[in-house]
Amino acid sequence: MARSLDGTVLAPVADQAPGQVGTRTRFVxxxxxGEIWAEYAGGDVARGHLVGTRAGDRLDFRYVQLKRDGTTSSGHCVSTVVELPDGRVRLEESWEWESQPGRGTSVVEQLPHDAD
Structure with missing residues (x-):
């Protein structure tokens, strides 16, 4: 199994739809x-949480978030953990909203140690 994600800070490599997770969002x-969880915030997301499981390089979790406009949303995501050539971690994600229509894919990567 790949190394632990515990304490890892990740950020999306591209913005998603307006009002959603974007490049200013940070996931801890x-x-x-075998359990995973994270807190996230930044950009249009005031506060978010995810919780789920890890089996090998596969994460399976549910997420819920509060946007800055006061609305909430939730969904399900399955991610594959990939180790980059420079040693950082990438998550290749396939997600689907459960509280509203929509699905898609995204990529988040571990921030370099000197980045915010």
């Missing part, structure tokens, strides 16, 4: 005994 992941 935690992992213990």
């Amino acid at each position: 992941y935690h992992e213990q005994d």
Whole structure:
């Protein structure tokens, strides 16, 4: 299994639809005994949480978020953990909203140690 995501900070490599997760969003992941969870915020997202499981390089989790406009939304995501040549982690994600229409794919990558 790839290394633990515990304490890893990741950010999207591209903006999603307006009002959603974007390049200013930061995810702080935690992992213990096959469980994963994260807090995230930034851009149009005031606060978000995800919780799920990890089996090998596959993450399966539900997410819920509060946007700055006061609306909430939730969904399901399956991600594949990929180690980049420079040692950072990338998550290749396939997600679907459960609280509203919409689905898609996205990529988040670990920030370099000297980045914010």
